[in-house]
Amino acid sequence: MGSSLRGHLLDTRPLRIPAYRRLLGSSAVSTVGSQLTAVAVPVEVFRITGSSAWVGLASGAALVPLVLFSLYGGSVADVVDRRRLMLVAVLGIAATSLGLAVHAASGRESVAALLVLVVVQQSFFGLYAPARGAAVPRVVPVALLPSAMALSTTVFGVGAVAGPLAAGVLIPVTGLPLLYAVDGVALLGAAALVATLPAMPPTGEPGRRAGVRSVVEGLRHVGTSQVLLVSMVADVVAMVLGMPRALFPQMATEVYGGPPDGGLPLGVLYAAIPLGSLLMALLSGRLVRLRQHGLLTLVAVAVWGLAVAGVGLTTSLWVAAALLVVGGAADLTSMVFRGAVLQTATTDELRGRVQGVFTVVVVGGPRLADLLHGVGGELLGPRAATSLGGVLVVVATALLAWRAPAFRRYRAPA
Structure with missing residues (x-):
């Protein structure tokens, strides 16, 4: 019984690789830090302007x-x-966090100064994320890539829950300057871990250069594979058509009887998907x-769509929370296999x-x-928009399975 249970738990074999442990550790710190900032910046913008429109502008910027x-x-x-x-x-990310603390x-x-710092920080994150993703296959064997993806997703899920909770608790106690400073110092620790990587x-081919032509080559490679x-x-199908996050505030109040300012129903709706992802990661x-990565990705996306469609019907x-937990588990499954496909079906130079x-x-x-669900909720109501989105996910996934046999049959290399 004990051996069988251990076989179902999160596969930690990649943690035996020192370089991967350091890479994962740096990602854990940067993930929590980014979630702290993701909460702190909107709070600061709203404090300065008193306007949700400015908060939306900061996100768009x-x-x-x-x-x-x-x-x-x-x-x-x-x-x-x-x-x-x-x-x-x-x-660079650490420096901008410290800059946010000083500001x-x-x-x-100054909203203008705040937006400039956020733009610079996100630019550095844009440089970091692809390099970090492309570094994993350099330190982890192909056979362990799905396990490494599950570990990375677990770390992200924990950070996505712990970061906002920590920010919500710390902002009234420490204030924004200290919160930003803690993030910046922690990111310096992440940089120290990165520096120890091989x-x-x-x-x-030597002599290749970064630039527009190189970006176009990458896009063309994705488009022809x-x-x-x-x-x-x-x-895109799962998230654009089937992510009803924008409808949660309206559903919490109009469908589940929560107070206008949120309350338990809103918290339950927002927490259910990451909870399902985290549980699935721990049992992965x-x-x-x-090895049937293509087929399992499509099945997972279809399950996500069915779960979301069910949320709109109850x-x-x-019941809605339970369905969102199932959806979160399916989303984690899809993320693990899609990530593994991207790593194994691409040569290192691309x-x-x-x-x-x-x-x-x-x-x-x-x-x-x-944007899509917000408009749909206004036109159709939150329940109908949610269910329609889920049904469209299932239909689109079936079309992908029919029209893309190479992906449906894709198996991880032995």
Whole structure:
């Protein structure tokens, strides 16, 4: 019984690799830090302006450089030492966090200065994310890549829960300047971990340069590979059509009877998906050993769609929460296998650029979903918009399975 249970738990074999432990540790620190900042910046913007529109503008201002620098950062990651690029990027993120601390302590209350710091910080993160993703296969054997993806996703899930909770508790106690400063100092610790990684010089033809042509080559490579393209389209389908996050405040009040300012129903809705992802990650030991990555990705996305469709059909908060937990587990499954597909179906000389495109998809999808579901909720009501989105996910996934046999049959290398 004990041996069987251990076989189902999160596979920790990649942690036996010292370089991966240090890489994961640096990612853990940067993830929690980014979540602290993600809460602190909107709080500060709202304190200064008293306007939610300015909060939305700050989010939009951060998205543009993140998209541009993720694409460019993927190009750079293929022509320079990835360890060095990660180190520069993490130091840049740390410097901007310390800059945010100085700004908050100065009492200037300048939204313009705040937005400039956020734009610079997200630009550095755009450089960091593709290099970090492309570094994993340099330190982890192919057979352990799904396990490494599950570990990375677990760390992100814990950070996505712990970071906002910590920010919510600390902001009234420490104030914004100290919170930003703690983030900056912690990121210096992450930089120290990155500095201990082995060198990761570029592979492939010497003399290649980063730039627009290199970015276009990466986009063309993704577009001409059915396996890579469908792995990203599957994520777009799941997140753009099926992520009802923007409807949670309205549903919490109108469907589940919560107070206008949020309350328990809102907290339950927001927590359910990451909880499902975290539980699935902790029980992913058997899952990561499966090799039918293409088929399992499509099945997971379809389960996500069915769960979301069910949320719109129920008026019970706890049934909706249970369905969102199932959806979160399916989303984690999809993330693990899609990530493994991107790592194994790409050569190392293109891996940075592919990770750059992947970062854009991951970042942009939920934001497009917020816009789409927000409009849909106004036109159709929150329950109908949620269910329709889930049904569209299932239909689109079935079309992908039919039209993309190469992806459906894709298996991880032995």
